[in-house]
Amino acid sequence: MTTMTDANNPPVPERIAKSPSHWRNRKHADHFRNHDEEFDASKFGMWLFLTTEVLLFAGIFVAYAVFRMMYPEAWANGSNHLDWVYGGANTVVLLISSWTAASAVRCAQINNQKWLKINLIITILCAGLFLFIKFKYEYMVKLGDGKAPGTFFSYPNASDAHEQLWWSLYYMGTGLHALHVVIGAGLLCWVLVRSIKYQAYGPTEYTMVENTALYWHIVDLIWIFLFPLLYLVH
Amino acid sequence: MSTHDAHGSGGYHEEGSYLSGPPGMISKIWQWASTVDHKKIGVMYLVSVLAMFFLGGMAAMAVRYELLDPVRTVITQMEVDGVMTEVISTTGDRLTPIAKLIGADSANQAYNRLFTLHGAVMVFMFIVPSIPASLGNFFLPIMLGAKDVAFPRLNLLSWYIYVVGSLFGVLSIIMGGVDTGWTFYTPYSTTTDADHIRVVFMVLAAFILGFSSILTGLNFIVTVHKLRAPGMGWFDMPLFIWGLYATSIIQVLATPVIGITLFLLIFERVMHIGIFDPSMGGDPVLYQHFFWFYSHPVVYVMILPGMGIISELLAVHSRKHIFGYRAIAFSSLGIAAVSFLVWGHHIFTAMGELAAILFSGLTFLVAIPTAIKMFNWIATLYKGSIAINTPMLYALIFLFTFSIGGLTGLPLATLSTDLHLHDSYYVVAHFHYVMMGGTVMAFMGGIHHWWPKMFGKMYNEWGGMLGGILVFIGFNLTFFTQFMLGTQGMPRRYANYVDEFQSLHVLSTYGSWILLIGFLVHLATFIHSLIAGEKAPANPWGGLSLEWETQSPPIEHNFHHEPVLTHGPYDFETVVPPHCDPKDYPLPENPSAH
Numbered sequence: 001m002t003t004m005t006d007a008n009n010p011p012v013p014e015r016i017a018k019s020p021s022h023w024r025n026r027k028h029a030d031h032f033r034n035h036d037e038e039f040d041a042s043k044f045g046m047w048l049f050l051t052t053e054v055l056l057f058a059g060i061f062v063a064y065a066v067f068r069m070m071y072p073e074a075w076a077n078g079s080n081h082l083d084w085v086y087g088g089a090n091t092v093v094l095l096i097s098s099w100t101a102a103s104a105v106r107c108a109q110i111n112n113q114k115w116l117k118i119n120l121i122i123t124i125l126c127a128g129l130f131l132f133i134k135f136k137y138e139y140m141v142k143l144g145d146g147k148a149p150g151t152f153f154s155y156p157n158a159s160d161a162h163e164q165l166w167w168s169l170y171y172m173g174t175g176l177h178a179l180h181v182v183i184g185a186g187l188l189c190w191v192l193v194r195s196i197k198y199q200a201y202g203p204t205e206y207t208m209v210e211n212t213a214l215y216w217h218i219v220d221l222i223w224i225f226l227f228p229l230l231y232l233v234h
Numbered sequence: 235m236s237t238h239d240a241h242g243s244g245g246y247h248e249e250g251s252y253l254s255g256p257p258g259m260i261s262k263i264w265q266w267a268s269t270v271d272h273k274k275i276g277v278m279y280l281v282s283v284l285a286m287f288f289l290g291g292m293a294a295m296a297v298r299y300e301l302l303d304p305v306r307t308v309i310t311q312m313e314v315d316g317v318m319t320e321v322i323s324t325t326g327d328r329l330t331p332i333a334k335l336i337g338a339d340s341a342n343q344a345y346n347r348l349f350t351l352h353g354a355v356m357v358f359m360f361i362v363p364s365i366p367a368s369l370g371n372f373f374l375p376i377m378l379g380a381k382d383v384a385f386p387r388l389n390l391l392s393w394y395i396y397v398v399g400s401l402f403g404v405l406s407i408i409m410g411g412v413d414t415g416w417t418f419y420t421p422y423s424t425t426t427d428a429d430h431i432r433v434v435f436m437v438l439a440a441f442i443l444g445f446s447s448i449l450t451g452l453n454f455i456v457t458v459h460k461l462r463a464p465g466m467g468w469f470d471m472p473l474f475i476w477g478l479y480a481t482s483i484i485q486v487l488a489t490p491v492i493g494i495t496l497f498l499l500i501f502e503r504v505m506h507i508g509i510f511d512p513s514m515g516g517d518p519v520l521y522q523h524f525f526w527f528y529s530h531p532v533v534y535v536m537i538l539p540g541m542g543i544i545s546e547l548l549a550v551h552s553r554k555h556i557f558g559y560r561a562i563a564f565s566s567l568g569i570a571a572v573s574f575l576v577w578g579h580h581i582f583t584a585m586g587e588l589a590a591i592l593f594s595g596l597t598f599l600v601a602i603p604t605a606i607k608m609f610n611w612i613a614t615l616y617k618g619s620i621a622i623n624t625p626m627l628y629a630l631i632f633l634f635t636f637s638i639g640g641l642t643g644l645p646l647a648t649l650s651t652d653l654h655l656h657d658s659y660y661v662v663a664h665f666h667y668v669m670m671g672g673t674v675m676a677f678m679g680g681i682h683h684w685w686p687k688m689f690g691k692m693y694n695e696w697g698g699m700l701g702g703i704l705v706f707i708g709f710n711l712t713f714f715t716q717f718m719l720g721t722q723g724m725p726r727r728y729a730n731y732v733d734e735f736q737s738l739h740v741l742s743t744y745g746s747w748i749l750l751i752g753f754l755v756h757l758a759t760f761i762h763s764l765i766a767g768e769k770a771p772a773n774p775w776g777g778l779s780l781e782w783e784t785q786s787p788p789i790e791h792n793f794h795h796e797p798v799l800t801h802g803p804y805d806f807e808t809v810v811p812p813h814c815d816p817k818d819y820p821l822p823e824n825p826s827a828h
């Protein structure tokens with residue numbers, strides 16, 4: 001792909017081209033010396049934030065490891081109750097969305113406004129699809145069986161007393177992850193709205209697209225760890 | 235204006251300071267509430283954390299008041315209807331009126347709630363944000379020669395998150411408070427007051443405050459990396475910045491762990507998910523591991539900025555180059571690194587022997603970088619021209635009290651002595667000598683040191699010194715007695731004790747009153763300074779770091795021109811000509827000279 005000149009893009013209405021939010025009109029914040037410094041700082045800040053996300057989920061993973069060692073039976077039974085088909089489908093959905101999120105960044109860099117929007121829309125749709133599969137085919141079905149967290153657990157056929165604990169961790173881990181999917185989708189929507197309204201992102205101004213995509217990748221990455229631990233390892 | 239009078243105080247070109255705002259109360263409030271200026275946010279943080287210090291301090295006063303005497307059962311013989319009867323009553327339940335006020339069953343329960351309140355407020359709402367969020371916010375960008383922190387709006391957001399978190403805490407207190415202890419150990423935190431939401435609110439408060447802490451740390455790290463003035467290498471930074479940098483690393487790496495811990499705890503309490511509940515196969519000790527994985531490193535979030543301040547105070551007020559700059563800088567990072575490996579010393583009895591020995595050994599490691607700092611500070615004072623003023627007084631107090639706090643930690647890290655000392659008043663005294671004798675003393679010294687810069691007014695030196703001396707006496711009286719109580723076997727967290735302990739408890743309570751008076755003297759000094767203080771020159775102490783090169787109080791963008799570093803922050807001997815009044819050097823930033 002090559003950088004698109006304005007001639008390749010459909011003509012921009014004056015209202016958008018003149019908007020202070022249009023990527024050509026964006027100035028770096030006053031306390032930075034230049035645009036590059038601002039971009040580097042934002043990206044660095046985002047990486048630090050992603051570190052905190054990893055450490056947040058580290059708590060879930062440690063609890064998983066501890067109880068897995070304490071109750072291997074319950075853990076094996078628990079993951080047998082999960083259908084890897086749905087988990088796998090969601091993994092594919094997230095991987096595709098990570099690809100489109102990365103493509104969105106590329107499109108902003110080469111000023112391809114049309115495909116920037118298309119990529120963002122596909123990513124958001126994937127987020128929705130992920131949540132739909134999660135809730136409709138997994139949470140609703142499991143909750144219907146009584147495989148609920150904590151005191152709400154009423155599944156009669158549990159073969160191990162500690163399966164309850166497995167379900168608690170399952171809901172805590174995947175629930176917290178789903179919350180991150182929702183937040184990520186919200187950020188993506190915001191980026192989409194701004195690129196529709198102002199063409200806010202282009203070759204010299206794509207910090208927000210890049211940071212949102214980074215966030216989306218970490219959401220994907222956490223799922224890449226949750227999926228085998230919960231669905232595949234018996 | 236000539237370049238000549240730039241030497242004198244206040245003779246340089248004055249511009250509206252960051253404090254000047256639009257007329258009218260409403261627009262002033264809005265200007266502050268919507269500001270992204272790190273200086274205003276620093277001042278807002280300063281006011282908020284001091285308010286929380288006051289709240290937590292009042293709870294401590296109540297706790298000490300209850301401990302004036304043990305609860306005694308008094309049997310009096312009385313003649314009722316011509317028959318001698320024994321009437322049993324108790325004395326020493328001094329908190330009974332407060333118990334009625336907050337709806338507690340007894341004075342003892344009121345006591346439990348008040349020490350929890352004291353701990354939770356002091357840790358989460360006061361001491362963690364105290365120095366970084368107030369003085370750090372104000373001075374980190376200026377000392378780096380930057381116009382602001384890297385993410386000013388995030389900075390404002392962190393303050394609002396802090397306020398929301400604190401409101402949840404205060405709400406929980408108004409609803410009656412919690413008696414779980416500030417550590418929220420399960421099962422206390424999952425079972426007490428089961429019918430009431432206030433425990434959830436207090437835990438939620440700590441959870442929310444964590445985000446504010448993360449944002450501050452993240453902001454500082456990026457600012458230090460990206461916004462240093464031209465010519466300022468890593469080893470040209472003032473040591474206060476090094477302290478804040480090490481602190482920020484811990485904030486970013488440790489706080490998410492308490493986030494997930496408290497998140498799970500809230501679900502444990504509300505939905506009984508069982509992770510920390512042994513009756514469902516969960517593990518309460520897992521909670522303690524999670525909790526201390528954050529809460530030990532956070533001890534260094536509390537102390538590292540204080541250590542940074544002490545480096546500044548000692549160098550500036552003894553007009554000596556700091557001794558062992560790099561050793562102090564690296565020891566900050568060393569403390570930050572070791573801090574993540576020692577959490578197990580809070581749960582020695584809940585782990586295997588080998589693990590306990592390892593954690594004990596790792597804990598000793600903390601003493602090395604701390605001692606490096608201590609020796610360097612004392613070497614800095616050697617042959618310096620020491621100014622006796624409030625900042626220096628507090629720096630000296632810090633050296634004294636923090637040494638005691640640090641050294642008394644060693645017997646707690648030693649497994650055999652810890653068996654006797656753990657959960658006793660010795661522990662209480664130890665961490666108060668570190669937290670209050672360390673962080674609070676450094677904070678007070680720092681506030682006095684930078685007060686002229688922040689508000690453009692000098693404070694009354696007599697008031698500051700008197701307050702400092704009272705705080706020093708009160709502090710030692712309050713807490714040194716507690717070392718003695720602890721070694722004699724007084725357990726912590728009890729409202730009652732055997733008669734033998736009374737005289738030391740009474741002394742400790744008297745000490746807390748002197749402490750209170752000391753802080754009130756400080757408060758009066760500050761208020762007096764704001765109302766009637768002498769106008770502060772740009773550089774009252776003759777400091778060489780960049781904040782002294784701009785006017786007091788600084789202009790909105792800190793500097794008229796981006797400063798270029800020409801000398802190190804401690805080059806007093808080489809930069810300042812001999813026999814030069816420190817106040818005359820360096821020249822305040824002067825636009826007409828450029």
Ligand SMILES: [Cu+2]
Nearest residue numbers: 530577579580
């Ligand atoms: Cu510790």
